[in-house]
Amino acid sequence: MKPKLPHHPRTMRRAESEVTSPAHLARILDAAPVLFLGLKDTPAPCVIPVCFGWDKDTLFVHSALTGAKMDLLRADPVVGFSLCTDVTVVPGAAACTFSVQAQSIVGTGRARILTDDKERAQGLEIIMRHYDRSGEAPVFAPGSFSRTCVIAIAVLSLRGRQLGRPGPIQA
Numbered sequence: 606m607k608p609k610l611p612h613h614p615r616t617m618r619r620a621e622s623e624v625t626s627p628a629h630l631a632r633i634l635d636a637a638p639v640l641f642l643g644l645k646d647t648p649a650p651c652v653i654p655v656c657f658g659w660d661k662d663t664l665f666v667h668s669a670l671t672g673a674k675m676d677l678l679r680a681d682p683v684v685g686f687s688l689c690t691d692v693t694v695v696p697g698a699a700a701c702t703f704s705v706q707a708q709s710i711v712g713t714g715r716a717r718i719l720t721d722d723k724e725r726a727q728g729l730e731i732i733m734r735h736y737d738r739s740g741e742a743p744v745f746a747p748g749s750f751s752r753t754c755v756i757a758i759a760v761l762s763l764r765g766r767q768l769g770r771p772g773p774i775q776a
Contacts, residue, residue, distance in 0.1 A: 624708070624765030633708045633765055634659050635735070636690040642666065643685035644677040650685075651677060657688075658732035664714060664758040665728040675718075675754060682716040684758060695769060706769035714758040728755035 640657040655666045692707040719725045733743035
């Protein structure tokens, strides 16, 4: 699947570590186990780890119907997000010489709470495909669908980065 993901508008200071290949960005998205969702809150932003799935230029997450996450999304649907995979801490010989090898993505988006049952089911199936690669249709526990909110996040900007790996970034 070829992603259709909008690029982040700012220039990266260390351009050699930027991932721009759509195929490489897709591999990072596919491999990440958790998405960290940043929501506007007072007195400071709130970051919540969530299970997710993605398709083209949309991320999907699920939630209970009520709670802090839903209150914050209803108050302001603009979100930030981050995910990371292949993380390795590389010890150094002295203080401040440690480094990290990883692949990451950061971005922004606009959340929309899905109300149509067909859209909600599709969103949940996309999330399940992210974690269950068997290809079989997910079977939802009785009653769980009615208790689950599904959120579609239209990606507004996205940037990939490869940390601590020598040489050019491979597509």
